[in-house]
Amino acid sequence: MKIKNTTALQLILASALLSTPFVSSAEDSSDVIKVIDNNWSSQKVLARVAGALLEKIGRDVEIVPADTQGQFAAMGTGDLHLQMEVWEGSMAASFSKEVDAGRMADAGSHTATTREDWWYPNYVEEICPGLPDYKALNDCAEKLSVPETAPNARYLAGPVDWHPEDVERIKALGLNVTIVNAGSADALFGELKSAAKRKEPIILFNWAPNWVGAAYPGKFIEFPRRDDENKCVTDPSWGVNPDMANDCGAAVGGYLKKGVWSDFSKTWPCAYKLVENMDFTGEMIDAAAALVDVDGLDHDEAAEAWIESNQDIVDSWMPECSK
Amino acid sequence: MDSRNSINSPTIFNITTKVFWLAAVLIVLAGWIASSTIPAFKEFPEEWIFPLKDYIDRFFEWIVYEVKFFVGTFAEFKPTDITRGFVAVMKFPLEFTESLFFNGFGKILPPLPWITVVALAFLLGYWIAGLRTSLIAGFSFLYLALFGVWKASMETFALVIITVPFVFSLGVILGIWISKSARVERFWTPVFSIMQSMPPFAYFVPIVVLYGVGDAPAMIATAVFAVPPVARSVFLGLKSVPNDVIEAGLMMGVTPRQLLWRVQLPTARNTILVGLNQGIMMTLAMIVLASLIGASGLGSKLLTSLQGLKIGQAIEQGIAIVVIAVALDQLSQAYANKPPVYKDRTLPWIKQHPYLSIAGAILLVTFIIAYFVPEAQVLPRKLTITTRKFWNGSVEWIDDTLYDTVQPFRNFMLLKILIPVRDFCRAIPWPTLVLLVGLLGYRFGGYKIAISGALMILFPAIMGLWTPTMTTVYMVSLSTCICVVSGFLIGLLSAKNKLLGKISIGFCNFFQTFPSFIYLIPVLMLFKVSDLSAILAMLLFAVTPMIRYTILGLNNVSSNIIESSRQMGTTSWQRLLKVELPIALPEIMLGINQVIFYSLFMVAIASLIGTQDLGAVINGARSGNKVGQALIAGFCIAFLGIASDRIIMAWTKLKKDKLGIRE
Known part of the structure; x- marks a missing residue:
């Protein structure tokens, strides 16, 4: 009950904060950040890379399995906090439902498109x-x-x-x-x-x-x-069929976003900066998945290996507040 | 006239039978004519649909995100604070077992090394029931270590070791409570039926919003599914305690509490043990599903393997789940049957507690070994065995050899049987089916069953889910037909042959816990995405109760009856057809009843292959977080099961009365 009351307090403070410029020096909470673990290789490795980097800046991280269906409700209630791969094609509806309700936030897109x-x-x-x-x-x-x-x-x-x-x-x-x-x-x-x-x-x-x-x-x-x-x-009149809509293929460059719990940025402002900075290209994602699917590493080892071989990129993601 | 009385007199029986047939024909004809003239009869009009699912969605939005009590006072709270508080309490025991089996206690103490767990399993089995149990328990854990699934297995084990007692004690409490009052029983019986027959997928979304994700919510989801069979067994056990036993207890002047704990529960032990067995099986059966709401361990690893089409790996992980189930089941059954040991208090402590002392010694020695030899703490991957290649090879071999042979069979089944049956089921006008179910209910069980059955069939129509529901009816009835015929034959042969009987029971135990997700893939590699694949995937799981109950029923026929019929000079065929089968009929009917429930349970899982039934509706609802839609479709499935259950049970009761068998 006590925790929930502080959340309410934070909400009030947050609404006050919205009108003032963001203060990055705010302390991160010591609560555990729960990162979603889905069931395909690239997502699993990305989740572990994110987990390892968040641990590097001093946060406690837990990797929690969840399926693509239930995860958005859980992020809306603050039970899970970070999803590294939000796909436009299959997840946009559930994702925007939570974002529109103010329960989730969009932490930016990866360069990789889908x-x-x-x-x-x-x-x-x-x-x-x-x-x-x-x-x-x-x-x-x-x-x-x-x-x-x-x-x-x-x-x-x-x-x-x-x-x-x-x-x-x-x-x-x-x-x-x-x-x-x-x-x-x-x-x-x-x-x-x-x-x-x-x-x-x-x-x-x-x-x-x-x-x-x-x-x-x-x-x-x-x-x-x-x-x-x-x-x-x-607009039905657009395209090869003047009478019907949907006379085209799906979007060629669909987004791949990072989705977070709505209070993520207030609870862990510095960690949020890091999440915002994390940006994977298509090649980086392929390489991460290949470590598992081709080289046969397990997902933890793959994340470690990926960080090792991409040290410069990882360093460039580290926010000011963590240094 | 009460239909039940008419059974006893042959002439009236025939007349009423004719009347009922006539009524059925009339309903079908009238429905046919009416549906071709009045569109509302053919298809349930959209404006009649009751938007219950929107109300449920609204309710959940309100209770989870909006409502607050005692606003502004120090006692202000939200409903989710209560559910979350509950989860926080459940986390304590879970955190302990997690530290014990895989996390370790902070940086001070590592988790139990695998050699410790294996050695303790051997010892525990030996202490409880001697060499055989010792070998089963020990080798089970050895399997988990050697086959490289140790960490995931321990994650699962840490959850199961808390969930099973939780489920079992809830079941015992509910069972005792129900046995105390008929009114409580009347309330809980239908609730249990709904809990058991609603597919878990349907209540995952509400559980996630109320309880969050992780091991504790997974436990709650498991309890919804696994508590009813335990409670039912306890209730049944308590009910069947003979009155003389209770009388004898009362004459000795026991208090009510002593009566329960010292007289009734011990007398009902065997039935309660069946409940424990079911509790364990159901808990393990939920392991894969539970990973969808955040339980880590074998379930989540298994789904990842399947997503990458690594069948061999998935089979190994699936077998690990079965192995845990077998070990737990054997140990708990043996423990419950263990005779009490009397100690000589004059002996020194070590001699009084020899096993505890050995356990202490094992703990000490293995920890020291593990400290110096890292391989004893966690077996490195290069030392583990894998059967993946073998399983992959087997699946490939089946696929290569059978593919061309099964294609004509597939096409024939789809085009000549499945699609026509599906179209037929979908074409049945809704009023016809509702009335027919009502008539059938009335024929076997009177007006109460008639009305409740008809209402339960009407429900999907009012909710606007008629077509998916009828698609479900088509899939489930085909699967039931195949399971009943094949399961009955297997059961019949198994009851006559001891060795075959053992194999069949082993098969049943295996496929009850082996995750059905795994065989979805080989099935659809052979039969492609189609209703046939979905039905075939249901079979392996749904056939198990039919085999079990057929064996049970035939074995329960008392030897006196068989002996006396033999003396009357019957051939073995006559004996089977005229004596054994009629007497075993109630159990066989129970088997059919369970086949229907098992098939309905598989509807949601088989929809992962690709179907257009209620399972697909539920999966669609999950992806959009539509609580209302998921629950309503779940209720439709539950009601199908309950309606058929009630009618079958009423019919069985009629038959029993006719045979003069009374419970």
């Missing part, structure tokens, strides 16, 4: 030479079909709620495609593994950066490019 869209392993081009152009989907619909979708091509999508606009995109672009929804990432790549072994045609949902790209080289299908103002979604 892409999430329809994808195929390279050998599919031998079966359907018109790829990666989306029009080829109709030309080889039959070849890309399975009995229960025939004569339509089969597109193995993620769970329904990841990209609900797929249904409309198929209609707007007049594609002869039937969506089959996989229930999880495991299901997507389990099937990819099986198909790739037999060089069977497969079109599925994928994202980059992802370990899958290294194991199974492939390409995204090129749909009409989405415009910057997102008119493709908001």
Whole structure:
């Protein structure tokens, strides 16, 4: 109860602080910072890199496993504090719900961008030479079909709620495609593994950066490019289909953000500076994941190794207040 | 006329049966005609949908983020302060076991070295029940050390060792409480049914907002799922204590407390032990799910392996979970059956407590060894064994050999059976199904079961989840059919053959705790993302109760009855069909009932393969943090289970009455 009352007090103080310039000399609280640990390699290594750096400036850190679904509620209540990878494509809705409610804050974007869209392993081009152009989907619909979708091509999508606009995109672009929804990432790549072994045609949902790209080289299908103002979604008259919206692909350079609990910056102002400074490029993320997926290190060792080999970058992230 | 009375008189029985069939045909016809003319009958009108899920969302927003009591006074608090306070209390024992098994106590004392834990496990097993238990316990922990899953296993073990007693004592308390009053029983029975049949995914979001993430909230989620079977066993055990035993106790002048602790509980011990076994199994079955709300250990490691498609690694971690379950189960069962030991107080302390002394010696010696030999503290990775290659190879081999063979089977099943059955189930007009369930309930159990059954089937329609619910009905009924037939046959053969029986029970124990997430991947590599894969993934788990209860039922047929039927000159076929099966029917029906619950439990997990049923609705709700949606879909699943449970139970009771078997 006592702790909660101080939080209330902090909230009042915080609202007062908002009108005054930020004071960086404020002391960090000694509370443990809980960093989210998801279940894919790059995120796990990034979380541990962040954990190690936060420990370096004197904070206590705990790495807590959480799934991508429940984590935002937990960050909203202040049970978890830092997520190093917030993906635009699959997490934007949950993330912005918490940010809009004032329970989470955006701690800036990484240089790395993300892409999430329809994808195929390279050998599919031998079966359907018109790829990666989306029009080829109709030309080889039959070849890309399975009995229960025939004569339509089969597109193995993620769970329904990841990209609900797929249904409309198929209609707007007049594609002869039937969506089959996989229930999880495991299901997507389990099937990819099986198909790739037999060089069977497969079109599925994928994202980059992802370990899958290294194991199974492939390409995204090129749909009409989405415009910057997102008119493709908001304005039916935009694009190849004048009557319908969503006649374009997903954003090519989706954000990859760091998300924190709303009170993070007040509770640990110096640690917050560090989190803000942390900025991974696509290559840095790939290298971090490869330490695990290719070199076979465990996630703790990979984080250590990554910090060692990127010492200059890490030093440049260290904020003034920690020196 | 009460349908139950009619059973005893053959002529009326036939007439009422005909009337019921006629009524059923009428309902189907009327529903068919009505749905083709009135659109509201075909599809539940959207404006009739009750927005309960929005109210639930609103309520949770309010209770978690808005409401405060005694504002401005020193006693100001929020509801979450209470739940968080509870979590803080639970953390104390957890922190202790965490330090003991993997964190160490500050910088002073390291955690228990693996050689200590293994040696103590051998000793503990020997102290409790001799050599056999000693070997089981010792080798279990040796497996965890040698196969390189030590740290994760100890994280899981530290959680389980606190969760199991927590679950068991809650179950005992609730069980005793329920046995005291019929009114309490009437309240808790349906609550237990809902707790047991609601998929854990559905209440994860509310638990996270109320209790946070981590080991303590994971314990609470586990308790929701694992306490009901324990409480039920305790209640059943207490109820079945013969009156003469209680009388005898009362005549000796025991107090009520003594009666409970010295007479009733010991007499009911065997049934309570079944509850303990279930508590352990359920707790371990939740380990993987619990990692979704922050429990570290084997569960979270396993999901990471699967995400990288490292099947071999995942199987090793899955087996480690089973191994922990087996060790705990064997030790606790043996401990409960251990006869009391009487000590000679004149002997010196060491001789009075030989095992405790040896344990002390082991602790001292192993700690010293571990201090000088780091390999004895934590086994370095290069010294561990791995079977990953073997498992990966096996999965590859299955995939390579079977793939081409199963494709025609897959396509046939999907196109000729699954898709038509699905379309049929979805096409059933909602009033038809509601009325049919009501009629069935009335036929077997009277108007009470009729009304409650019909309302529970109506619920999904009012909530606007009719189509996913009917998709669930289709998946679960197919899975139930396959499990009932195959499980019954396996159980039948196992009951007749001792060796096979042992193998079958071992199979059941294994697949009850082996995380079902693992076989999702090989299944979908063979059958692709489709409803067939989802149903196949349900089978291995859902078939276990059918096998168990068939064996139990057939073994319970008293030898007197078999002997007398043999004397009447029956062939073994006649005996099976006319004597053994009818008598075993109640247990077999219980098996079917459990198959339905197990299939419903798998609905949420199988949706990770990719389905369009309530499991998918729940997963979608989790990703958007929609508390209301997740809970409502969870209730829909629970109600499907409870409605079928009530009807099956009523039918079984009818049959029992007919056979003259009374409990």
